[in-house]
Amino acid sequence: MSTLLPETISDALGIGGVTGTFLGGVIGAALVGSFILVNTAVAGPWLKRKIMASFWEKIGPNHIGPFGSLIMVADAVRLISKELVVPEGVDRPAWDLAPMVLASSALLGFAVIPMGSILGINVQLADPEVGLAFVFAVASIASVGLVMAGYASNNKFSFLGGLRAVAQNLAYEIPLILTGISVVIFAGSLQMSEIVAAQSQTLLSVGPVDVPAWFGILNPFALALFLVANLAEVGRNPFDIPEAPTEIVAGYQTEYSSVYFVLLYLGEFIHIFLGGAIVATVFLGGPAGPVLPGIVWFLVKIWAVFLFTQWCRSSLPRIRVDQLIGIGWKGLLLASFANLIVTAAIVGVLAV
Amino acid sequence: MSLEQPRQRDVGVTPDGELDYDELADLLEEYLLDREEHMNAQGFVVRPDEVAAVLETLREEAGFDHLSLVTAQDYQDRYESIYHLKKYSDPTHELSVVVPTTRENPLSQSAAPVFETANWHEREAYDLVGIEYDEHPDLRRILLPETWQGHPLSSDYNQDQPQIVPLREQADPMEHKTQAPDEQDAMFVNIGPHHPATHGVLHLKTVLDGEQVVDVDPDIGYLHRCEEQMCEQSTYRHQIMPYPDRWDYISAGILNEWAYARTAETLADIEVPDYAQVIRTMSAEMCRIAAHLLAVGTFALDIYGDFTAIFMYAITDREKVQHLLEDLTGQRLMFNYLRLGGLAWDLPEPREEYFENVRNFCEYIPERLEEYHNLLTGNELFQMRVLDTGVLPPEKAKDYGCTGPVARASGIDYDLRRDDPYGYYDELEFDVVTRDGCDNFARASVRLEEIRQSARIIEQCVDLLEDWPEDEREIQSNVPRTLKPDPDTEVYKAVEGAKGELGIYIRSDGSDKPGRFKIRSPAFCNLQSMEVLAEGEYIPDMVAALGSLDIVLGEVDR
Numbered sequence: 001m002s003t004l005l006p007e008t009i010s011d012a013l014g015i016g017g018v019t020g021t022f023l024g025g026v027i028g029a030a031l032v033g034s035f036i037l038v039n040t041a042v043a044g045p046w047l048k049r050k051i052m053a054s055f056w057e058k059i060g061p062n063h064i065g066p067f068g069s070l071i072m073v074a075d076a077v078r079l080i081s082k083e084l085v086v087p088e089g090v091d092r093p094a095w096d097l098a099p100m101v102l103a104s105s106a107l108l109g110f111a112v113i114p115m116g117s118i119l120g121i122n123v124q125l126a127d128p129e130v131g132l133a134f135v136f137a138v139a140s141i142a143s144v145g146l147v148m149a150g151y152a153s154n155n156k157f158s159f160l161g162g163l164r165a166v167a168q169n170l171a172y173e174i175p176l177i178l179t180g181i182s183v184v185i186f187a188g189s190l191q192m193s194e195i196v197a198a199q200s201q202t203l204l205s206v207g208p209v210d211v212p213a214w215f216g217i218l219n220p221f222a223l224a225l226f227l228v229a230n231l232a233e234v235g236r237n238p239f240d241i242p243e244a245p246t247e248i249v250a251g252y253q254t255e256y257s258s259v260y261f262v263l264l265y266l267g268e269f270i271h272i273f274l275g276g277a278i279v280a281t282v283f284l285g286g287p288a289g290p291v292l293p294g295i296v297w298f299l300v301k302i303w304a305v306f307l308f309t310q311w312c313r314s315s316l317p318r319i320r321v322d323q324l325i326g327i328g329w330k331g332l333l334l335a336s337f338a339n340l341i342v343t344a345a346i347v348g349v350l351a352v
Numbered sequence: 353m354s355l356e357q358p359r360q361r362d363v364g365v366t367p368d369g370e371l372d373y374d375e376l377a378d379l380l381e382e383y384l385l386d387r388e389e390h391m392n393a394q395g396f397v398v399r400p401d402e403v404a405a406v407l408e409t410l411r412e413e414a415g416f417d418h419l420s421l422v423t424a425q426d427y428q429d430r431y432e433s434i435y436h437l438k439k440y441s442d443p444t445h446e447l448s449v450v451v452p453t454t455r456e457n458p459l460s461q462s463a464a465p466v467f468e469t470a471n472w473h474e475r476e477a478y479d480l481v482g483i484e485y486d487e488h489p490d491l492r493r494i495l496l497p498e499t500w501q502g503h504p505l506s507s508d509y510n511q512d513q514p515q516i517v518p519l520r521e522q523a524d525p526m527e528h529k530t531q532a533p534d535e536q537d538a539m540f541v542n543i544g545p546h547h548p549a550t551h552g553v554l555h556l557k558t559v560l561d562g563e564q565v566v567d568v569d570p571d572i573g574y575l576h577r578c579e580e581q582m583c584e585q586s587t588y589r590h591q592i593m594p595y596p597d598r599w600d601y602i603s604a605g606i607l608n609e610w611a612y613a614r615t616a617e618t619l620a621d622i623e624v625p626d627y628a629q630v631i632r633t634m635s636a637e638m639c640r641i642a643a644h645l646l647a648v649g650t651f652a653l654d655i656y657g658d659f660t661a662i663f664m665y666a667i668t669d670r671e672k673v674q675h676l677l678e679d680l681t682g683q684r685l686m687f688n689y690l691r692l693g694g695l696a697w698d699l700p701e702p703r704e705e706y707f708e709n710v711r712n713f714c715e716y717i718p719e720r721l722e723e724y725h726n727l728l729t730g731n732e733l734f735q736m737r738v739l740d741t742g743v744l745p746p747e748k749a750k751d752y753g754c755t756g757p758v759a760r761a762s763g764i765d766y767d768l769r770r771d772d773p774y775g776y777y778d779e780l781e782f783d784v785v786t787r788d789g790c791d792n793f794a795r796a797s798v799r800l801e802e803i804r805q806s807a808r809i810i811e812q813c814v815d816l817l818e819d820w821p822e823d824e825r826e827i828q829s830n831v832p833r834t835l836k837p838d839p840d841t842e843v844y845k846a847v848e849g850a851k852g853e854l855g856i857y858i859r860s861d862g863s864d865k866p867g868r869f870k871i872r873s874p875a876f877c878n879l880q881s882m883e884v885l886a887e888g889e890y891i892p893d894m895v896a897a898l899g900s901l902d903i904v905l906g907e908v909d910r
Binding site for chain 1: 539541547548549563652653654655656657658659660661664665668727731733734736737890891892893895
């Protein structure tokens, strides 16, 4: 097993002991966090608009900077310099905490994601034995944030949005995790590095091309299930029901402005990337790929998932809240149980 | 022309399908006070306390199932409500029921128990003119704020009276839950006037039980601009024509202008040259395409969430037809292209190039419709959302006076272009699109198919215009500079607007300006059916139903 990022840093600094571990951890976390935030900055104000524009046959941002990319700076300045409007009657600590909970819970998930290596440095902050469970656990904290935002805002639309968010997350997290468990059965471990390692074998060779044993290739059904459940988890069309701009204005984020709005939005984008990272790690072989460094492949994979969410967003209708719950409990839950049982049976038979 | 033929001949119809007013008068003998001659129909004068009985008899016995409009007006010695009746099976069969009341006691029986659509019409009459309707279920102001003092279209209205009322005297929105639910967990939500789903300044007072709509009460009037009164202060010949563009301002301008042109041309007995009629027909259908594209696009917006591919595609295509309209009229929205007796000017030069552009567009649109069908009507998620939601049964649609795509999606085969032809429509071939679904899906699909039919009409118009002999290209007939129709001439005429039957009632007072100018807004009548569409549905379906009604607040509020 290769050295983790905090260890590499503390070795490079030459500080041992508790101080070294602490410093390495903080610096490593700062690096990984910044890396993810840069990704969301590129995605949110700029690339998302470019992607949508090409779906819509229009141009998108093109005035500031090359290909309009400096819109990121303009948007950041615009959003942060806006007035933070605090509506009357909001439940203060909860209302203030919600955006932070949302953004940080998603960011926390990246602590255990193996992002591959660059220049011989393995970019992974921690590799606990319960890695996958940890990711799902911290990603679910977002639901608490959503309820806080919806309930504390003292606004009926926010309230409806908060309720919808909880109902939706309940209906989709169980299928999401059950599908994840089917992979754990394959890999025989919850540890992220083990899951990636289990996928590095060659499934079969077609001429000079080796097809890797990625779980997405072994069990495409589980991948499809996971992608659908993940769309609901991150609240993108056809499951953008907690926000549903044309129905409940903006759902739980109706009353947020300025920096809090940025945090909520940021939280959503980090969540999409975290979903992408889980898909990449669990189903697409993590950072594995030919020629290019692992981290590049990792980026390609999470951006592919991001592109998928944007594609759905621009072309699929939003389904109704009762239909969503129906699909979650009656459809996806059954399918994910079936998938789990079949996977367990196959793995059991193969083990014998 | 309805699908179901009546079992027997309605009273008052001769065997060759003409209307026999004498027989109708016999039918109503016990109620009839007097008979008036209006230009479009006869007016039967009845007592103000027998309105419901008269309308009931006319609907049940004589088949007048369409209360097109209620006009209220103020004379020196009396108030008057006119109920303009038509038949969905044949809108050329018209009858006006005239109900005079004294100035001292302007109390008239309500028609709302007979025709639901009278509910809002009478509220408007009460609001603006001041006639009170007995037995009306809900006689509140509709366009003006609840605290408004006086009735602005009444001659004893004091314009100088201050109207500023402090907020604390405004009604408490919670008071007006018309059907207050008993359950404790019901929640009152103001959807609008500023809400992404309302397509303008519409305010839906909604009572929710969880996510389900228990009661919805549309509150309109935020965009009331006194259009009727402005038209009453303008001359027939030139000053009124720009106003219709501002009613349904979603690119339906020429359709609206035509409503005024048709009414005023009937009133002043003006002939319109055929050449001008063909160009009118062509440009009006272009407006219909533009309006329907926007309707479909914004409907998709309501179903899909944020701005999505379909909305953008619809706007892109609408832009193409806007270019054609801009080439023709010089304007993109407020066309002001029609004139009484003709048009402002001829087709743009070089004509061949313009014809080619129009033809290209007409060939392009059917291909494009396939794309819309793939993205919308063929999409299973979309079907899941809109099938069997927002159901408007045909009987209800008639009761609420729904017209246009909303009525046709409820299986009512009613289109004034065919049933009460004007312009050049009776020489052209097109199908009236109807659907029996009665739901949100049917309404979207009717609009999509109507775009195809409009393109067909435009192509035929281009064929005609290309072959038109050069020396017969007459765009304007001879119309006097000042029009002064005889005093007390009354006329009500309607055209098929983008949203439905757009009618105008004019009474002349002998001057060069109308004595009363009343607009029958199709969106106003269609919006009233919202309570049928929405109640018991989920919020998302209510939003979809609102989108499928395709209202334009400029036309609702006037």
